[in-house]
Amino acid sequence: MQRRELLKLSVALLGAAASASVSRALLADCGPRTISDAAAFPGSQRASVELLADMIIPTTDTPGAVAAGVPDFIETIVRQWYTDTERTIFLQGLDALDVYTMQSEGKPFCQASETTRLAALTEQETLAAQYQGPPPQRTVSKPKDDENAPFFTKLKELVVLGYYTSEVGATEELKYVPVPGAFSGNFDFSKIGRQWIY
Amino acid sequence: MMDTTPQFDAIVIGSGVTGGWAAKELTEKGLKVLMLDRGRMVEHGRDYTGEHTPPWDIPYRGKPLRQLYADDYKVQSQSYAFDETTRHFFNNDAKNPYVHDEGVFNWFRADVVGGKSLLWGRQVYRWSDLDFEANKRDGHGIDWPIRYRDIAPWYSHVEQFIGVSGQAENLPQLPDSEFLPPMEMTVVEKHVKQGIETKFPERKMTIGRVAVLTQPHNGRGACHYCGPCQRGCSAGAYFSTQSSTLPAARATGNLTLKSDAVVAGIDYDPETERATGVRVIDANTRERATYTAKLVFLCAGTVGSTQVLLNSTSAAFPDGLANSSGVLGRYLMDHTLGTGALGYIDGFQDKVSYGSRPNGIYIPRFRNLDGQDADADFLRGYGYQGQSFRMGWSALAGKVPGYGAEFKHALRQPGPWAMYIGGFGECLPYESNQVMLDSNQRDRFGSPQVRFQFSFRDNEQKMREDIAKQAGEMLTQAGAQGVQSFVGNSIGGDGIHEMGTARMGADPTQSVLNGWNQAHDVPNLFVTDGACMTSASCVNPSLTYMALTVRAVDYAVKQLQQEQI
Numbered sequence: 001m002q003r004r005e006l007l008k009l010s011v012a013l014l015g016a017a018a019s020a021s022v023s024r025a026l027l028a029d030c031g032p033r034t035i036s037d038a039a040a041f042p043g044s045q046r047a048s049v050e051l052l053a054d055m056i057i058p059t060t061d062t063p064g065a066v067a068a069g070v071p072d073f074i075e076t077i078v079r080q081w082y083t084d085t086e087r088t089i090f091l092q093g094l095d096a097l098d099v100y101t102m103q104s105e106g107k108p109f110c111q112a113s114e115t116t117r118l119a120a121l122t123e124q125e126t127l128a129a130q131y132q133g134p135p136p137q138r139t140v141s142k143p144k145d146d147e148n149a150p151f152f153t154k155l156k157e158l159v160v161l162g163y164y165t166s167e168v169g170a171t172e173e174l175k176y177v178p179v180p181g182a183f184s185g186n187f188d189f190s191k192i193g194r195q196w197i198y
Numbered sequence: 199m200m201d202t203t204p205q206f207d208a209i210v211i212g213s214g215v216t217g218g219w220a221a222k223e224l225t226e227k228g229l230k231v232l233m234l235d236r237g238r239m240v241e242h243g244r245d246y247t248g249e250h251t252p253p254w255d256i257p258y259r260g261k262p263l264r265q266l267y268a269d270d271y272k273v274q275s276q277s278y279a280f281d282e283t284t285r286h287f288f289n290n291d292a293k294n295p296y297v298h299d300e301g302v303f304n305w306f307r308a309d310v311v312g313g314k315s316l317l318w319g320r321q322v323y324r325w326s327d328l329d330f331e332a333n334k335r336d337g338h339g340i341d342w343p344i345r346y347r348d349i350a351p352w353y354s355h356v357e358q359f360i361g362v363s364g365q366a367e368n369l370p371q372l373p374d375s376e377f378l379p380p381m382e383m384t385v386v387e388k389h390v391k392q393g394i395e396t397k398f399p400e401r402k403m404t405i406g407r408v409a410v411l412t413q414p415h416n417g418r419g420a421c422h423y424c425g426p427c428q429r430g431c432s433a434g435a436y437f438s439t440q441s442s443t444l445p446a447a448r449a450t451g452n453l454t455l456k457s458d459a460v461v462a463g464i465d466y467d468p469e470t471e472r473a474t475g476v477r478v479i480d481a482n483t484r485e486r487a488t489y490t491a492k493l494v495f496l497c498a499g500t501v502g503s504t505q506v507l508l509n510s511t512s513a514a515f516p517d518g519l520a521n522s523s524g525v526l527g528r529y530l531m532d533h534t535l536g537t538g539a540l541g542y543i544d545g546f547q548d549k550v551s552y553g554s555r556p557n558g559i560y561i562p563r564f565r566n567l568d569g570q571d572a573d574a575d576f577l578r579g580y581g582y583q584g585q586s587f588r589m590g591w592s593a594l595a596g597k598v599p600g601y602g603a604e605f606k607h608a609l610r611q612p613g614p615w616a617m618y619i620g621g622f623g624e625c626l627p628y629e630s631n632q633v634m635l636d637s638n639q640r641d642r643f644g645s646p647q648v649r650f651q652f653s654f655r656d657n658e659q660k661m662r663e664d665i666a667k668q669a670g671e672m673l674t675q676a677g678a679q680g681v682q683s684f685v686g687n688s689i690g691g692d693g694i695h696e697m698g699t700a701r702m703g704a705d706p707t708q709s710v711l712n713g714w715n716q717a718h719d720v721p722n723l724f725v726t727d728g729a730c731m732t733s734a735s736c737v738n739p740s741l742t743y744m745a746l747t748v749r750a751v752d753y754a755v756k757q758l759q760q761e762q763i
Contacts (some may be wrong), residue, residue, distance in 0.1 A: 056601040064606075073259065081258055121601070129599075142262075142276065160595040165253035165260070166608075173610065174591065179248055180423045180553035185384030187552035193589060195612040197253065198425055198554050 041075055047110035048094050049074050055121060056159040062173045065163045073162035074155075083148050086154065093124060093151025121152070128152035170197045206232045206454070207758075208493035208634070209476050211461050214313025215740050216727040216747045217497035218439030218447070219356070223751040224495070225452035229341040230491055232454045233447070236481060236498075237295075237310040239457040240287070246430025248283025248757065259284050273304050277694070279317050279428040287316050287428075296648040297636045303650035304691035305501055311457045312439040313499065314694070317428045320409045320436050320556065321583065322362050323737035324353050324373040328567065333733045334626075337578050339529060339627035342732045343704045343713030346373070352745040352752075359446075360437040360744070361415040363557075363683040364407030371738070372562040372581075378403045379412045381557050385549050386586035386615045389557070393676025401564045401672070406557040406583065409437035410742075417440070425554030433518035436556070458482055460643055463510040464494060464519055466720065473519070473723045473763070493722050493754055495763070497747070500530075500728035501633050505648050507636050507710075507725075512550050520717035523707050526700055527634055529627040530652060531734040533693035536663045536686030538582065540621035541667035542680025546615055550588060558585035561672075563736055565664070576660040580623040580736045582669065590612025617678055620686075621665030622693065626657055630725065633699050652690035662686065695739055697728035715750035721763045726750045 041049065053065035053074065065071075078090050094109070100120035101112035109117060128150040136143065149157075163169040170176040174197045207229035210220045221233045239245075253259060260281060267275035274280050274288040287305035289460035291298075296305055301305045308314045333339040346662070365380040383391065385407055391403040411420045418441055419433035423622070427436050434441035447453040458481040463474045465488065475490035489616040496503045504527055510519035518526045525680045565571055589597075598605055631653065635646040662685050670683035690696070703709025706718035711730050717723040726747040728739060733744075757763045 031671075057606050058603050060603050060606060077258065081261060081264075083264075087234070125600070128625065142278065145261075156595065160591070160609075161259055161261075164320070164591050165256075167252070167254045170253060173606070176252070178252065178424060181553070183382060183421075183423045183553035183555045185382045185551050187388065187550050189548050189550045189612070192550070193611045195550070196590070197591070 003181065041078075042111055044098075044108055045094055046071065048097060048108075051110060051117065052097075052121065052155060053159050053162075055117065055173070056156060057163045057169075063168050064119070065159050068163050068166040068168035070159055070162040073166075074158045077158055083147055085102065086145075089148070089151055090154055096119065096124065097149070122157075124150075124152040164197060201690050204490040204492050206230050206473075206489065206491040208232075208495060208754075209234065209489055209491040210495045210497055211476060212313065212496070212498035212502065212727065213311045213439055213455070214308070214316045214497065214499060214727075215439070216496070216743050217313070218315060218443030219454055219744050219747045220459040220495040220497050220726060221447040221455075221750055222443040223748050224493075224755070225447045227452040227751070227755045228450075228452065229493075229755065230452050230454075230758065231447070232456065232491065234456050234459040234461060234476065234478060234489075235311045235313070236502075237308060237313070237457060238481075240310045240312050240316065240430075240440065242434070242445070243430075243432035244537060246285075246432055247286060249432060250424060251283050251429070257510055259634050269520070273298060274306060276304060276692075277306050277317075283426065283429045284317065285663040286310075286361045287312075287430075293642065295639075295641065296650070297639050299650070301650045301689055304689060305648070305650070305696070306691060306694045307499065307502075309720060309762070311455070312444070316430060316440065318438075318740060319694075319738065320427065321560075321738040322357075322360075322375065322407050322409050322741035323374055323560075323581075325349070325737065325742050326371050326373050326666060328371045328563075329735035329737075332578060332735070333627070338577070340701070340703045340705065340708050340731055343702050343709075347748060348713070349742070349745050352749040353741065355748055356741065356744045359416065359417070360409050360442060361411045362407055362741075363405075363412040365404050365563070366401060367404050369402065369562055371567055373719065375407060375741075377407075381408070381410075381412060381555055383559060384551055384586045385546055386543050386617060388675045389543065389546070390617050390673070390678070394561070394562060394672050397675040398564075398672065403559055403561050406560045408557040410556050411435045413453055416442075416685045423553030423555060425556065427556045433647060461498065461506050462486070462643065462645060464506060464723070466510065466512050466519055468512070471720065473720050482642070482722065482746075485512075492758060493538040494724070495751070495754075496723065496725045496729075496745075497727045498695045500699060500731075501648060501728055503725050503729040504633050505635070507700065508633075509645055515538040515719070520710055520719040522719050525629075525708060526710050528629050528632045529698040529701055529732075530631040530650070530690070530696065531625045531698045531731065532628055532652075532690050533625060533695045533736065534623040534654060534658050534662055534665075534686065534688055535693050535733065537623070537665045537669075537684065538584070538618065538686075539666065539673050539681055539683040540616060540618045541676075541681035542674040543586070543617055543678055544617040547714050550612055555585075556585050559619075565668075574664065576657050576664060577626065578657075578661070578736070579625040580621040580661060580665050582619040582621050582665075584617065584619030586615055586617045588615050607730055617673060617676075619669050619673065621662075621669065622695075622738070623658060623661045623665060625654060625734050627698060627701070627733055628655065633700075650690065651713065654690070694729070695734070697731035697739055700725050700729040702730050703732060714753040716745055716754070721757075722754075724750050724754055 057065040097109040210233040243456040271357040289309040334341040366374040421435040508518040561582035563579040617672040636649040639647040
């Protein structure tokens with residue numbers, strides 16, 4: 001389903017009373033905080049992805065997902081790497097978040113309050129938890145991605161992969177030593193305090 | 199009068215593990231050698247373009263390039279070693295295809311000088327007489343023409359040069375190599391070892407024996423534990439043609455190396471009963487040439503070598519060169535793998551590894567050692583490879599629910615310790631497991647494509663069930679929690695230990711090669727890669743290929759000097 005169709009549907013579901021605010025909200029400026037080279041997602045989608053990236057891996061005592069460039073990675077994957085099926089599931093997921101926040105407080109996801117955004121994302125997590133994927137195939141071949149995995153699963157996978165394989169994630173949040181020079185199988189974790197990226 | 203003097207003393211076809219060794223030994227004995235490889239040149243260090251690439255510089259952060267892989271790397275992309283840091287070493291399956299019947303055989307191939315020596319798993323184990331006598335004992339296949347005593351000094355010769363780290367254990371079924379210091383087991387592996395050896399006194403767990411240097415050796419650097427060896431190692435810490443045998447062969451001044459040289463066939467002179475030369479097609483220009491030599495060493499990899507022989511037909515050998523027996527292409531074998539068990543180990547939460555060890559542990563064969571075990575419903579045996587690890591961020595992310603600061607903080611800590619062991623099972627030699635040519639399907643050079651007929655059978659399946667059962671019992675007895683055993687479904691080729699198809703044997707009517715890897719029918723033709731294998735053992739085969747190669751070179755050069763060939 002395309003985003004435009006989904007918006008039509010959401011308007012239908014919410015009824016005429018809500019339709020004005022829906023339209024207004026969706027047209028409102030919801031610009032991204034960072035600029036993607038790919039510059040592919042419409043502003044509100046980009047803004048949602050940025051918010052989501054930092055909701056999943058926020059800045060704490062180390063930088064979070066946005067600082068690590070994760071939104072660019074997500075855009076690249078969704079636009080260039082995903083199959084049509086995967087892309088549709090992902091974009092529909094973004095739309096579903098908008099629909100949720102619209103219903104709750106009449107604003108798109110990127111303008112909604114933190115409480116509402118958390119509720120919207122948690123609903124997606126709950127939906128994803130109910131999904132039964134295909135049984136794992138125990139072969140020597142590398143596991144393949146499940147094309148039909150739900151939105152939250154896809155989102156979390158991309159944020160996690162994008163973050164921990166980024167220079168920020170690998171070297172500031174976790175530990176990366178490209179040339180260790182020695183091996184020990186009995187090393188005190190307290191000396192590093194965070195896990196290796198490999 | 200035409201000059202009939204051969205251009206070279208010897209031609210070596212292939213430059214992988216065995217081709218490199220043949221070139222080194224032949225050139226060091228003073229022979230002028232031409233080494234051919236169908237792949238492009240890879241220079242040591244310079245062309246290891248994926249080495250030490252940080253994860254953020256890997257395209258799509260390591261996610262597969264699905265369309266490209268489906269189109270051009272359908273088989274190769276299934277290898278654990280295949281990704282964007284190594285793809286340039288692998289065969290392009292669209293450019294160089296074989297008849298790929300789904301689910302029959304996965305033919306993993308390199309397409310570079312150095313071959314799979316750049317990509318291999320580096321595990322090296324000597325065979326014992328348990329292996330060399332296996333066929334004779336149970337009647338499957340024909341007897342090996344050699345025994346352990348014939349090859350033992352050549353194992354030493356090879357090990358002294360390549361450098362093998364490992365622990366001496368004095369086990370009759372797994373003779374010790376000449377070892378560099380062993381790599382260290384993790385604290386959890388030591389714990390599991392103690393558990394297994396206490397509960398099963400006849401079983402042993404040792405550190406993997408690996409052609410990776412734990413100290414500088416023959417001008418090569420020691421391992422720096424960066425992890426993915428298959429990207430190439432400019433320190434030369436693991437054995438490859440580029441790090442080890444090629445520099446030695448070049449240093450003699452006797453080597454000519456031609457890359458991009460696809461062998462179309464070997465010429466045969468029925469009058470002299472000798473191979474006279476090798477017909478070559480330039481992979482880029484399609485230019486054809488014939489090179490002549492007194493000796494031919496065929497080291498193109500198990501399937502590649504047999505393909506060359508099957509392609510080399512003449513009135514004297516209408517079914518392929520050196521194939522008067524009719525067994526060429528038959529008795530193809532591989533190891534089963536991917537069967538074993540995984541369990542979690544409590545405790546040791548304050549400990550991690552430092553460095554990425556390119557090696558694991560090994561549990562040598564303990565089944566059917568002294569005749570048939572009463573409770574074993576299969577012949578022969580298996581060994582386990584394995585390792586401990588702490589669950590990392592990627593696996594944890596799938597298990598830790600939620601998101602936000604707590605989630606992030608949870609992933610900062612490594613997960614629980616786990617221990618995995620997986621068995622490599624011996625496959626019996628079956629006549630109908632074979633490599634053949636399909637003249638209806640040709641490659642871009644006009645040569646018929648290779649086709650496979652292969653299946654694992656009842657003995658391999660029963661062995662897999664035992665591998666899973668014993669693995670589960672060992673981990674459970676060693677105190678592991680949540681132990682899961684699994685029976686894998688690897689197909690032929692998945693083990694990348696394909697061997698056989700030009701087997702050795704004493705009887706020229708039942709084998710292609712004699713006890714010196716010399717073709718019964720063509721005395722100046724030697725095949726020393728995995729094609730020569732008469733049975734499969736359960737241990738990784740490369741070390742044995744190397745030892746057979748240097749033994750064959752020694753014999754061939756002596757025969758040449760005595761004008762016997």
